[in-house]
Each structure stands twice: as C-alpha cells, then as structure tokens.
Amino acid sequence: MRQILVPIDPDEPARNRSALAQAIRICREEPASVRLLNVQPRLSGHVAMYFDPDELHQIQQQAGRDALEPARELLDAAGVRHASTIMSGRSAEVIAQAARRFGCDRVLFGEPGPSLAGRVFGSLAEQVRQLLPTGWYQVLGS
Template sequence: MRQVLVPIDPSNEARTRSAIAEVVGLHRQEPIGVRLLRVLPRLTNHVSMFFAPSELHQLQAQSGAEDLQFAQGLLTAAGVPFTCTVMVGRSAETIAKAAREFGCDRIVFGEEPTGLATKVFGSLAGQVRHLLDPTEAQVLGS
C-alpha cells in the first residue's frame, strides 16, 4: 500500500484544504496510508530552560495535535483513515526525514499562490524536493 505524507501548516487553511482534497482523490483511486505531519520549530535554549523535558514534550505534542484538528476533520468527513505525527525541527529537513522514516512514497503539500518570499527563498515543497532523491518520494504541490 502506498504511504502519503501530508505536512500541515495551520496558518494556511487554503493550502490544507487543497492538500486534503488531493489526498481524498488519491484515496478514491487506490488504497493509501495517510499520515498527517505537523512540524514545530525548536524552542530556543532560553525558552526551554524554564520547562522540564517531559513537560516541554507534552506541551509540544498537545500544540501539534491541536494544529492537526482541521485536517483531521476534513479527512474524517471524507471517510479517509489516517494517522498523525508531531515532530520538532527545521521544516524541510524534518519532512524529508519523516518521509524516509515512515516509508512514504508521496508528500502532498497542496497548492499555494506564489508570494515574494517563495520567489526569493523557494517554496517548502521545493526545499523538500531538493533534499530527497526522486526515487524516495514524489513531492506534489507547490
């Protein structure tokens, strides 16, 4: 069974809708495993020194789970089974690592209008494409 990774950015609802619509379409064509991924940035040492490691881990897991709720609702409404993962790290590197770790052969980002930052720095999907060998995973979306 194919495995699909869907990185979620809770600040971009339109992109999430686009990615989930694409995943629902893929699910209707063939059985796939779907994994939602929320990547949280690492906290600075100054911030993290105020929390016990277990407390920090719990807070990050809770925050990531809340960030995934919108996408979970869309997949549940469409009848598509999924699993969720929250990871901490740099976005592109962590997404590529997750794709390898979970054996995902597709990463679905959804479509996003190109803004100035994307033109200057490149899109997150483009960064992930650069990190992965094309035989590892197909990156869909912009």
Template sequence: MRQVLVPIDPSNEDRTRSQISEVVRLYRQEPMEVRLVRVQPRLTSHVAMFFGNRELQQLQHEAGTEELQFAETLLANAGVPHTSTVLVGRSAETIAKAARDFGCDRIVFGEERGLAGRVFGTLAQQVRHLMGGGAQVIGS
C-alpha cells in the same frame, strides 16, 4: 500499499483544504495509508530554559495535536483513514526524514505563494531537493 505524507501548516486553512482534497482524490483512485504530520519548530534555548524537558515535549505535542484537528476532521468527513504525528525540528529536514522513516512514496503539499517562497524556495521545493527523488512531491 502506497503511503502518503501530508505536512500540515495550520496557518493556512485554504492550503490545508487543497492538500486534503488532493489526498481524498488520490485515496479514491487507489487506497493508501495517509499520514498527517505537523512539524513544531524547536524553541530557542532562551525560551526552553523555562521548561523541563518533559514539559516542553508535552506542550509541543499538545500544540501540534491541536493544529492537526482541522485536517483530521476533513479526512474523517471524507471517510479516509489516517494517522497523525507531531514532530519537532526544522520543517524541510524533518519532513524529508519523516517521509523516509515512514516509507512514504508521496508527499502532498498545498500551493505556497509569497515572497519568501520566491526568494528562498518553497517548503515543497526544499523537501524535493532533500529527498533527491526519493518520493513524489505533489504541490508547489
């Protein structure tokens, strides 16, 4: 069965809506396993020193879980079963590794706009580069 990875950025609900719409469209064409993922950034050592390792992991997991709720609700309302995962690391590298580890053959990104994407490349472009053709990257 096909598997699709959907990296969620909670800062842009319109992008999340477009990602979920695309996933629902794909799912209706051919049922597949849908995996939402939220990548939490690593905290600086200065911030991390105020927390125990377990407490820090729990805080990051709770924050990521909360940030996935909007996308989870959209998928549930559309009747699309899914699983959700919270990971910690650098976005592009962590998404590419997750896609490999989970055996995903598609990664669905929303449309990115802005100066940073034009200068440094969008997250989708960075992941596409890291995957080297290992999965179909959908989105900008």
C-alpha cells in the same frame, strides 16, 4: 498500498485544504492511506531554559494535536485511513525524514498563496524535493 504524507501548517489553512482534497481524491482512486504531519519549531535555548523539558514537550504535542484536528476530522468524514505524527525541528528536514521513516512515496503540499520568503528561499516543497532522492518520492504542490 501507497502512503501519502501531508504536512499540516496551521498558519496555511487554504494550503492544507488543497493538500487534503488531493489526498482524498487519490485515496478514492487507489489503495492508499494518509500520514498527517505537524512540525513544531525547535525552541531556542533561551526560551527552553524557562521550561521543564517534559512540560515543553507536552506543550508542543498539544499544539500539534490542535493543528492536526481539522485535518483528522476531514479525513474521518471522507472515510480515509490515516495516522498522524508530531515532530519538531526544521520543517523541510523533518518532512523529508518523515517521508523516509514512514515509507511515504508522495508528499502533498497543496497550493500556497504568493510568499516573499518562498521567492527568496524557495518554497518548502522545493526544499523537500532537494532533500529526497530523485525518483523515489513524488512531491506535489509548490
């Protein structure tokens, strides 16, 4: 059974919907399940020093659950098997790590709007493509 990774960014709802629509279509065509991923940014030491580590972890977990809820609801309504994970760190590195860790052979990003950062630094999908071995993973979207 295929395992599809869908990174969810609460700041990009259109992109999330696009990726989830692709995932639902794939799951209807072949045996597959979806792993939702929300990446929480690592906080600088200056910010983190004002929080108890457990409290900071709880805050990030709750923010991740909130970000993933619309995607979970959509997949539930479509009858698609799924699991979700919240991790923290640099987005491209964490997404590539999650794809390897969970045995995902596809990473779906959906279609983003134009972005100055994407033109300067390369899109997140391009960064993830560079971190994953060629031929083992399929990164869809831009």
